[in-house]
Amino acid sequence: MSLPRPTLTRSVRTAAALGVVALVAAGCTSNTPEASNDTSSTAAPVGDNAKPGEKVTIGFSGPAADHGWLAAINNSAQAEAKKYTDVDFRVAEGTNDASLQISQIETFINDKVDAIVLLPTDGAALTEVATKATQAGIIVVNVDREFSSPFAARTTVLGDNYGMGVSAGTRACKVIADKKITNPVIAEIAGIDALPLTQDRSKGFAAALKACNQTVDNRVAAEFTVASGESVAANLLQAAPKIDVIWNHDDDQGVGVMAAFDNANRKEFAFIGGAGSANAMRWIKEGKMDATVIYPPTQAADGVRLARLLAQDKGMADLVQVAVPRRIVLDAPVVTKENVDKYLPLGFES
Structure with missing residues (x-):
């Protein structure tokens, strides 16, 4: 999630720019023509992008x-x-x-x-x-x-779909290490398999698991809907009598996934979600879910x-580069009980 930078950074930069302007002004007291012109190479741009400008x-x-x-x-x-x-x-x-x-x-x-x-x-x-x-x-x-x-x-x-998978896999590895689980069973409930974003999320998840010598044992794919989430999760639970970690790609379909968990009375696993819905964050606060990975709706x-x-x-005030970048990839942070209060106001309703 792209969060605002501290205002102190801008204040310090403004002060530094004013210092440059003061030095240039002092230099202009010289009688030489070179010193009285051309400050463009030394003066840094100063301004507040939030102030109203041209319509x-x-x-x-x-x-x-x-x-x-x-x-x-x-x-x-x-x-x-x-x-x-x-x-x-x-x-x-x-x-x-x-x-x-x-x-x-x-x-x-x-x-x-x-x-x-x-x-x-x-x-x-x-x-x-x-x-x-x-x-x-x-x-x-x-x-x-x-x-x-x-x-x-x-x-x-x-958003960073591959990074989202990496974040989810890294969290799964931490859960396994913290609980000292041997031979863990890891499940994945993907979105629509034909979409590149789903493929990227799965590749990132697999890569992160590989880093802690783990693999996905059971994988099913839903359709980013509540009904499909419930259906495939129910089938997954029937096929796997023991699961230690489940990653669900999408918190909207996660409403159905959670319903399947409740219907089967299965709670033995760490449940990790994806996207960052308010539902998922409330479940984290209630202890029904371990974490969710943000895919920013901003x-x-x-x-x-x-x-x-x-x-x-x-340009972007917090960058040295004058021009706006051509490509911006937002972060995929993990929300847990330790930081959920910070992210809950940003959660979207499913």
């Missing part, structure tokens, strides 16, 4: 809110835009139809918006229209599902913030 129009096209995490994506984007009086935010209807989303982007192009923040239904399918927007001089910020061409977006904001909010900076020709 910019940002179009947003996101997914249909048929899943808790997807609803949180849309809500976080709109909440972020409301923070800025210099942003005219135009929201297209959420959709899972690539053709409809293409027409939405065409409308934004015709309206000559300054920037578009886009979580594509299908990255490949939206690449052509996103490239068209870029060629029209519109800043495109790609969120979560990447386009198939580097020319389609100015910058891309991503990606679109970060996209809106970056689109505003780019449209106003600003």
